[in-house]
Every structure is written in C-alpha cells, then in structure tokens.
Amino acid sequence: MPTTLWRLKVAPEKQADFERLTSQLVRDVAENEPESIFEYRRAVDEPLTYVLFLTFDDEDAFQRYSTADYHTGASSQIMECLAEPPVPDQLERF
Secondary structure, rough: OOOEEEEEEEEEOOOOOHHHHHHHHHHHHHOOOOOOOEEEEEEOOOOOOOEEEOOOOOOOHHHHHHHHHHHHHHHHHHHOOOOOOOOOEEEEOO
C-alpha cells in the first residue's frame, strides 16, 4: 500500500480557500477510492500547518487517484495556497 504523510504550510490569506479545496478533495477521494485513507488535519499549535495522511489499497488505486480529474484539478489550486513547498515522508508498514 503506498502511504505518504505530507506537511503543508498555508499562506494566511489562503487558509479559507485551502480548507474549502481540501475538504472537497477528501469527499471526492472517499467517493472514488472508498478503500483508501485520505485525511487532512490542522496542527493545534500551528494553525497554518496541515498534515495530509494518504494510503491507498494498492498501486492501482493510487494511480487512479493520481490521474483522476478531481485530483489534478484540485492539486494545482491547493499548491497555490501554500506558503512553502510541501514536505513528504514515505511510510511503510512494519
């Protein structure tokens, strides 16, 4: 299962847009890849820092998500909301 944790810092003036876009993306992923885990959370002590945890059932599910219109359309808009590049961590089961 491909699993990644992303740390994202949002520009203050873009926070409302970011939350709107990511909330819709979460709904779209749940509808199209129901076996996946795709969650955004906001850091309690850093309200402009968010974490995205995503894991997919298998590589095919990840590829469907990666190329889906709902993802490609939202991703560029979400990136425009960030104050700095996102930081990924690849995760594995143990």
